[in-house]
Amino acid sequence: MAEAKHSSGLFAGTHFNRKRFASDFARFQQRSPPSTATAAALSAPSAEKKRKRKSTAKAKKTKKKRGEVDADSSDVVEGFNVFKGLADKKPGSEPEKVETGKDEDPEVVRRRKEIEREIERAILRKRFDIHISGQNVPAPLESFEELDSRYGCGSFWVKNLSKLGFQEPTPIQRQAIPILLSGRECFACAPTGSGKTLAFLLPILMKIKPGSKGGVKAVVLCPTRELAAQTVRECKKLAERRKYYIKLMTKDLSKSGNFKDMHCDILVSTPLRLDHAVRKRDLDLSSVEHFVLDESDKLFELGFVEVIDSVVAACSNPSIVRSLFSATLPDSIEALARTIMHDAVRVIVGRKNSASSLIKQKLIFAGTEKGKLLALRQSFQESLNPPVLIFVQSKERAKELYKELAFDDVRADVIHADLNEEQRQDAVDNLRAGKTWVLIATEVIARGMDFKGLNCVINYDFPESAAAYIHRIGRSGRAGRSGEAITFFTEEDKPFLRNIANVLISSGCEVPSWIMALPKLKRKKHRVQRDPICTIPDED
């Protein structure tokens, strides 16, 4: 019941409320016959409607059976069927008008215009696979120029975006930016590499005055230091030539910062560091107007709930705007997050919890641990297309694999939690600069890290969940580029294959039928004991 309510609310912004507009519909029907596509669809024959409803209900049932989240239920929403046939119209082009008389009631005219605007918005959303729920959701952006024409931001931001090579907003940017600019809270779920960072940073930069003295105005929380550092760099690039104080909460700042005298407009941090600064160093967050949880599901999952609660309580400004962004957003986390949000709009691009369609995904059976090393060596000999990122399940295994690849003279580096901040950053920078070809990593950089031009992700160790898989492989195939993901599995991983195979299927990749015939497991997490990675003989 709750689920049905939820999914029907999903398209509230694009839905014709027949009850509310009942009198208008009645008037339209009394007037000239509905000659336009809109009007024709409004009065679609009931048999056809029944047929559609029946087939969509069937599709929904199958989806539910497959355990898929019903984020793409656009097809089943009545309002959306109304726009069939109009979907190919260019955004911005006028919807066809219904003929009206001269002495028409102004209220009817107003309502009709409202409906026409709704149609335009729905067409644009459908074109970009944007799904929303929430009341009075602002129209998506047709172009970055609208930041000036609609929000009066001046040409500065548009020029800056163009200088950075951003000509068109990505789908999540089209919808999330207007929501945040209009002061609404937002849950946003869009594929990896689809520009979510800009979607939350730009509205903050546009809304706050640079160099303000009244304390921190915006806080962005990220699950890892590397991602926090990357977000600061992105923010500085976007704000170039404007004097914002954009700060990264480093270990030193968190432990010994003098926050009373600190100038800071935007503060980016990991949860524990921020919480420490608030509790031990009296960092005042009462003037924070914008609060973003990036990779929100990871933040809640890491067991940071209490820490986040404490930071949320410290951000005590009643008019604060909170937003959550991630490529994966399990229902349980969404429900938890809702407890801190007011009247939030939910935006899903594509299908919730799915991999980017730009990534060619492959599953490779390697049999045993030894088989995996052989398969890796073979794929390096045959088709190493650097840069490559290899994920393993622990820092011990990262070190072991690093030894093996160094023995083979592969230009490799390694990143894991035992390295200090500088070493970790160097490893990331070296891959970005092309100094190393292969980076062996644990889960620490699976989330949010943007490696431009990363050609391939290899899951040497099978990921522990579908979400982990989606984020790991999402390090390639970013910003419209294609990418490749190879996942090795052994006999021990077989029981967990189905979970990952579903992700491949839903993004259109091929999976052998025997995998899909494997039984479904209730347990979602998977972390097996593995034999050490070792083929190099001992020296003595």
Ligand SMILES: Nc1ncnc2c1ncn2[C@@H]1O[C@H](COP(=O)(O)OP(=O)(O)OP(=O)(O)O)[C@@H](O)[C@H]1O
């Ligand atoms: N409008 C745009 N046009 C072209 N490129 C863009 C645009 N917006 C962002 N990008 C680029 O796309 C890449 C991915 O963006 P970003 O890191 O924000 O992705 P993301 O959606 O946050 O991914 P993840 O879920 O992995 O964190 C970056 O290199 C960014 O500079």
